[in-house]
Amino acid sequence: MRRHPLLIGAAATPLLAFGLVSTPAAAAEGDLIVNGGFESGTSGWSCSAAETVSDPVHAGASALSGAASAWDNATCSQTVAVQPDTEYTLSGFVQGSYVYLGESVTGASTWTSASSYSELETTFTTGANQTTATVYVHGWYGQGSYLADDISLVGPQGEVSVPDAPTAVAAADVTDTAVTLSWTAPSGPVTEYTVLRDGQPVGTTSQTSFTDTGLSAETDYVYTVTADNSAGSSAPSEALTVTTAPADSGGDGDNGGGDDGDGDNGDGDNGSSTGPASELPEHLLTGYWQNFDNGATPLRLSDVPTSYDLIAVAFADAVRTDGAKVSFHVDEGLSDALGGYTEDDVIADIAALHERGQKVIISVGGELGRVVVASSSAADSFANSVIELIETYGFDGVDIDLENGLNATYMEQALRKIEQALPGAIITMAPQTIDMLSPSREYFSLALAIKDILTIVNTQYYNSGSMNGCDGGVYAQGDIDFITTQACTLLQGGLEPSQVGLGLPASPSGAGSGYVPTSMVNDALTCLAEGVACGDFTPETTWPGIRGAMTWSINWDADNGYAFANAVSTQLDALP
Incomplete structure (x- = not known):
């Protein structure tokens, strides 16, 4: 809803954002970022409160739109393989109030406030033992939406190895037909994750969560997750067994789905026959x-x-x-x-x-x-x-x-x-x-x-x-x-x-x-x-x-x- 015009506050020192999902493959010669123009949605990126839009863009058909809130600066990050003791140039085009572009391992960052697309650029030199770099773009707390497009990281690529397996796979929002899974990302570059149900792939995602649908009520399903990059796929995560809720239950309260209830509000009944x-x-x-x-x-x-x-x-x-x-x-x-x-x-x-x-x-x-x-x-x-x-x-x-x-x-x-x-x-x-x-x-x-x-x-x-x-x-x-x-x-x-x-x-x-x-x-x-x-x-x-x-x-x-x-x-x- 709209109430009063938003009063923009003064800039504050940014908090460094650490990426969860990563990708090592080069999008073009010398550019280590995958999908830097967001033409494939947010594939290759780990994003919080951000989606792609078709207008306005800097180039191509899509750009990133992040919705910064009071406690979420709408970070999108990506981890790539780099070489130690090497200089890299990070750049991108952004629009909005207090939009930041940076690399979280070295602490390099730059920012701007702009009403139209403006280019940001910063350089950094990797440490003596640094083999990955996590780049990010984000807005600032409470400052509203921002746009980003055509992000690149120029420099030589490091050696890419098969990632470790994801950990801490958990289930939430378990209903009679669906379950939402989440997990913790391994260190190192990851392009995407593959979710397997009973040993068979059911989908891929660049995020650390996935919703599996079309399930049967009161049925056990065994889930595992692999982390994938250009070098191959990790070993599967530890298996998680999930039991779906009874039909029409509206969710399993023990898994974040809430108390049992009818769930069918076709007549305006929210679960109580009175009130x-x-x-x-x-x-x-x-x-x-x-x-x-x-x-x-x-x-x-x-x-x-x-x-x-x-x-x-x-x-x-x-x-x-x-x-x-x-x-x-x-x-x-x-x-x-x-x-x-x-x-x-x-x-x-x-x-x-x-x-x-x-x-x-x-x-x-x-x-x-x-x-x-x-x-x-x-x-x-x-x-x-x-x-x-x-x-x-x-x-x-x-x-x-x-x-x-x-x-x-x-x-x-x-x-x-x-x-x-x-x-x-x-x-x-x-x-x-x-x-x-x-x-x-x-x-x-x-x-x-x-x-x-x-x-x-x-x-x-x-x-x-x-x-x-x-x-x-x-x-x-x-x-x-x-x-x-x-x-x-x-x-x-x-x-x-x-x-x-x-x-x-x-x-x-x-x-x-x-x-x-x-x-x-x-x-x-x-x-x-x-x-x-x-x-x-x-x-x-x-x-x-x-x-x-x-x-x-x-x-x-x-x-x-x-x-x-x-x-x-x-x-x-x-x-x-």
């Missing part, structure tokens, strides 16, 4: 109500039209003395704009919305939200503060809209504690597009882990740039194919249709980019539900239970005469 979540309509419209005045129409909660089924009050913020605990108050600017609007007024208005059959939840985070839940004690603090807000104001649940990253393990603990205290509470999420590109990402992982209590994920299909779709194509935001292929990724990744919503801006002012007309929102819903009104992409299957749509924000929609709510709510009512 606010069970009272939502089959297809619903969600809107965010702004608790601040930023130029959109100031509204009292009681002003929200009944076309909105679910209202997310934005936002609860972190308490300064405890980054996991959240509080809520009426912004002074909004109160002044409304001629006085107090917490008591909010409580009364929520009760009035309930009388109309509408549900109201408290949203945590937003663009500038800095809520950090990274331990069991923090999970308790977060959950207790949310429960207190729900009980004080009469909220029906909570929305997780943390746009600076989250820890899936501890956020799951917090959300389960909230649901246990308030059975049937509405639990929603509003991740950015990049957060839901793969089940291995923290947000997607969290959604799958709490599938038995999750109401809906309203992914923000805006402020995104170009992204990979479920069919392997690359699509630019602002197009129906972007919306449908992104939603398809969630549906194919394990979420129920009733847990997937389409998040779009209510007006061009509601987002920096990605606004589409309401007719396109309606066509995307129809395409996913019925396989008609599609763009170039038509899904092979349909999802009549697709849950609905979300917009930022109700206030910006009010500026437009509620054009979004009027058009999209009508279409939702017409869905099968």
